[in-house]
Amino acid sequence: MDAVELGPDLESRVQGQDHQALRLWLRLLSCTTRVEGVIRKRLAQDFATTLPRFDLLAQLERHPQGLSMRELSKRLMVTGGNITGITDQLEAEGLVLRDAHPSDRRSFSVKLTPLGRRQFKRMASTHEQWVLELLGGWSAEQQEQVHGLLADLKQHLGALEAAAQQELQQPLKPSTKARTRRKQQA
């Protein structure tokens, strides 16, 4: 039944190389999601908190000079949180504060309070043990290897993003044709 519906049209456009990349992406996504899932569950059980809250505190801990809401939303690595809502909650709990932004007086800069810093440090230490356990399927040498391979991927993604940015800034150059073609196919 499947064979009738699929036909050779779309399937045959897919090369062997594509299948490898797709299989790899699905495995990458599922491994990351599983690790993330365990961390989400343990943060809820052990600290009654969520990953977006933890992630937001972690970003602030790395930037003691404070971050604007815009900078925060660029840096947050996990989905599922409304940044303004989370910041409001954390402020009400005395863990963060909003301060006048050093370079832009019209906007606010969010910072950890000393209490927020202490609470985060306590969670971060346990979180780090979880990560050590969860990634323990890799030897130190394998971890080094994956770290290096991900550096290559990161560089590639940076280059793609820079190219997309440049394309946006030159809206009438030939490169936009590819974009239009893609839209028409869709």
Place this chain on the structure above:
Amino acid sequence: MDAVELGPDLESRVQGQDHQALRLWLRLLSCTTRVEGVIRKRLAQDFATTLPRFDLLAQLERHPQGLSMRELSKRLMVTGGNITGITDQLEAEGLVLRDAHPSDRRSFSVKLTPLGRRQFKRMASTHEQWVLELLGGWSAEQQEQVHGLLADLKQHLGALEAAAQQELQQPLKPSTKARTRRKQQA
């Protein structure tokens, strides 16, 4: 200022090995999130759809016999979607249908309609090209390497989950002490 607040207590518990695992996890998470972010954006621009919708259709495409809501929620790889809500939408658009479950007559099994299958195939082909482009920072050989390394991680995660499951089923065995200790630390 930081040095005063941190003190040696929590920081000194962190070993060199931990830092490596944490750095690796943050890089893994950020690379995955960036790839996922591009895919989310393009799905919205080119197909006016979301990743959780795409992911749900993809799971159904892989399971033509249908999946129960429970099975679906276990298999979905991305967060941000309410499965019942998405299924309702997709059903209203004629892309999926709810059928009596083959083995459990009280529950429903969700399946793709022929229209849903065709729409998914069209998106999946473009999606696969995106993934090929995004993971193009790795050579075929590097992709093979990462795939193998992720297999090791996957096996480790499976073993951890099985152990946690077993611990839940034997609530009074000594292994629960570790869990209690973790709670007390928190």
